[in-house]
Amino acid sequence: MNRKSVTATLLAAALLSGVAMQSAFAAEEKTNPIPGIPSNSLEMWGGKDGVHEWAVALFHYIMLDTRINFLFKEFGNPERQIFLNTQLETMVLGGPNEYQGASMTAAHADLNINMEQFNAVVEAAYNACERINLHYWACNQVIAALAPFTDDIVTR
Amino acid sequence: MKRNERAARTGSFLKAAAILAAGLFSGNAAAGFYNDGKVLLTGGVATIDGAGGGGITPWAVINGYGTRDGINGSLHYTYAYLPNYSLNSYGASVGLYDRLELSFTRSTLPTGSTFDTVGLIAGILPGVVGDTGIEPFNTTIEMDVFGAKLRLFGDAVYTSDSLIPQVSIGGFYKDNKNKDLLTTLQAAKRKDWEAYVSVTKVYFPFSTLVNLTGRYTSANQTGLTGFGYKDRTNGGSGKKDDKKEMRLEVSIATLVAKNTAFGAEYAQHGTSLDNVGVNLNGIGTGQLVGAITDALGPVTDVAGVSLDHLDDTLTQHEDDWYDLFFAYAPNKRISFVVAYAMLGNITLTPDQHGFYLSTHLTF
Ligand code: HEM
Numbered sequence: 001m002n003r004k005s006v007t008a009t010l011l012a013a014a015l016l017s018g019v020a021m022q023s024a025f026a027a028e029e030k031t032n033p034i035p036g037i038p039s040n041s042l043e044m045w046g047g048k049d050g051v052h053e054w055a056v057a058l059f060h061y062i063m064l065d066t067r068i069n070f071l072f073k074e075f076g077n078p079e080r081q082i083f084l085n086t087q088l089e090t091m092v093l094g095g096p097n098e099y100q101g102a103s104m105t106a107a108h109a110d111l112n113i114n115m116e117q118f119n120a121v122v123e124a125a126y127n128a129c130e131r132i133n134l135h136y137w138a139c140n141q142v143i144a145a146l147a148p149f150t151d152d153i154v155t156r
Numbered sequence: 157m158k159r160n161e162r163a164a165r166t167g168s169f170l171k172a173a174a175i176l177a178a179g180l181f182s183g184n185a186a187a188g189f190y191n192d193g194k195v196l197l198t199g200g201v202a203t204i205d206g207a208g209g210g211g212i213t214p215w216a217v218i219n220g221y222g223t224r225d226g227i228n229g230s231l232h233y234t235y236a237y238l239p240n241y242s243l244n245s246y247g248a249s250v251g252l253y254d255r256l257e258l259s260f261t262r263s264t265l266p267t268g269s270t271f272d273t274v275g276l277i278a279g280i281l282p283g284v285v286g287d288t289g290i291e292p293f294n295t296t297i298e299m300d301v302f303g304a305k306l307r308l309f310g311d312a313v314y315t316s317d318s319l320i321p322q323v324s325i326g327g328f329y330k331d332n333k334n335k336d337l338l339t340t341l342q343a344a345k346r347k348d349w350e351a352y353v354s355v356t357k358v359y360f361p362f363s364t365l366v367n368l369t370g371r372y373t374s375a376n377q378t379g380l381t382g383f384g385y386k387d388r389t390n391g392g393s394g395k396k397d398d399k400k401e402m403r404l405e406v407s408i409a410t411l412v413a414k415n416t417a418f419g420a421e422y423a424q425h426g427t428s429l430d431n432v433g434v435n436l437n438g439i440g441t442g443q444l445v446g447a448i449t450d451a452l453g454p455v456t457d458v459a460g461v462s463l464d465h466l467d468d469t470l471t472q473h474e475d476d477w478y479d480l481f482f483a484y485a486p487n488k489r490i491s492f493v494v495a496y497a498m499l500g501n502i503t504l505t506p507d508q509h510g511f512y513l514s515t516h517l518t519f
Pocket of ligand 1: 068071072075076077080081084085088100102103107108111113117118119146147149150153
């Protein structure tokens with residue numbers, strides 16, 4: 001195979017596998033809130049374990065909220081999402097990038113999520129912070145760090 | 157990665173159809189235009205002019221809790237208790253699709269003892285001064301404020317990785333009902349419009365909202381004492397200044413909990429009526445003091461004011477406004493603001509500092 005046809009084959013494969021390919025290549029990067037979040041943010045959160053406790057609480061509140069829980073019941077997988085959200089939030093709070101899931105665009109592309117549903121998840125995030133007794137100001141660091149994903153997630 | 161791929165391979169079409177069905181059968185989709193999907197306090201509270209914002213400064217946010225998918229309404233009542241005035245402002249607003257905000261507010265301002273001296277003088281010299289719009293006690297100013305605000309671009313809340321703020325333009329049409337009083341105070345107009353541009357941004361790393369507003373106006377005391385200046389003494393042929401100017405306003409609010417904020421505001425005010433006396437039927441302050449001194453003969457004070465100071469007493473002043481506020485929203489239906497307003501000189505009375513209470517109902 002010459003170089004041109006290799007490229008063409010790769011391109012076709014990418015198109016065929018669609019989202020799967022995209023997620024394999026486009027796992028998320030750290031976001032860049034302005035001004036930056038404090039360097040001790042992850043520490044304030046109690047490290048990766050703290051983030052995990054929060055993600056558990058987050059899904060507790062998400063699953064109680066009738067504005068959004070139907071989406072998660074139908075298409076979500078709480079166990080997997082708690083695992084992946086722990087990795088993602090640990091990263092955006094300043095930890096290492098160990099995120100193994102799909103990009104935010106790919107993960108939410110077909111869900112037709114609107115602003116109210118996004119805000120409902122934000123409200124659940126605040127409730128989860130309170131549940132794990134995290135200071136409100138520390139909680140806002142995760143909001144600052146996740147906010148840049150808004151346009152990737154809200155497609156309606 | 158295996159599970160990931162499995163999830164991703166789910167047919168998009170089936171998924172979309174299922175979501176549509178789920179949406180149709182959930183109560184939320186059936187609610188139609190109504191929407192209250194914003195996060196707590198992100199629509200601001202109600203300013204005394206009725207627009208969404210802080211206490212005195214409109215913000216770029218669209219009032220209420222409606223997202224870009226719906227409509228949300230609110231009612232507000234504000235009461236400011238100042239040494240010589242009490243401001244009551246009540247009204248309604250509607251936020252449409254997080255794009256357009258329409259508001260109406262009525263302000264009533266019983267002036268307490270401020271104008272009593274003037275009223276008393278008018279009473280002493282009835283044939284000379286005519287109708288001043290001022291009673292010896294309880295003179296009330298009423299003003300209707302119609303407002304509209306359009307969000308141009310930006311998202312004050314979620315664009316944390318960009319310096320672009322939320323930017324809105326807006327305007328008010330203010331209709332002050334007390335024509336006689338405004339003539340006495342020598343305002344050029346009793347009805348006028350104002351335009352403003354507001355930029356608002358939340359900085360989550362600091363849990364702080366910052367708003368800057370430029371207001372293009374000729375208002376005296378937000379319009380409560382009219383707009384601009386027109387010399388009405390000696391037949392009213394004198395100087396007139398009703399040009400609008402750009403004035404700066406700033407609000408800074410720090411969130412200490414998701415439902416609680418405190419902060420400060422500043423609003424630059426104009427000087428059209430600063431150092432302007434009152435006019436009673438064409439008679440200016442200087443002439444008036446002379447006439448009163450003659451009329452009263454041996455009497456040396458009126459309503460506790462020495463006639464020596466009558467000149468000062470009848471001269472108006474205006475200062476920039478400041479306030480410190482505390483806002484609490486227990487839920488999306490109601491919020492409360494307690495503020496300390498420092499409004500300085502208001503027309504004839506200095507040191508108008510006092511408490512401000514406001515409640516905002518959203519539905
Ligand atoms: C900043 C906000 C959000 C973050 C950080 C986030 C994060 C994630 C992550 C890490 C995944 C796993 C991706 C994977 O399986 O590889 C995911 C999937 C998912 N998210 Fe979100 N999400 C957010 C907002 C939302 C909202 C607003 C909704 C709906 C109301 C939502 C619904 C879902 C669902 C249903 C899945 C599973 C999709 C599937 O497996 O096909 N998410 N999200």
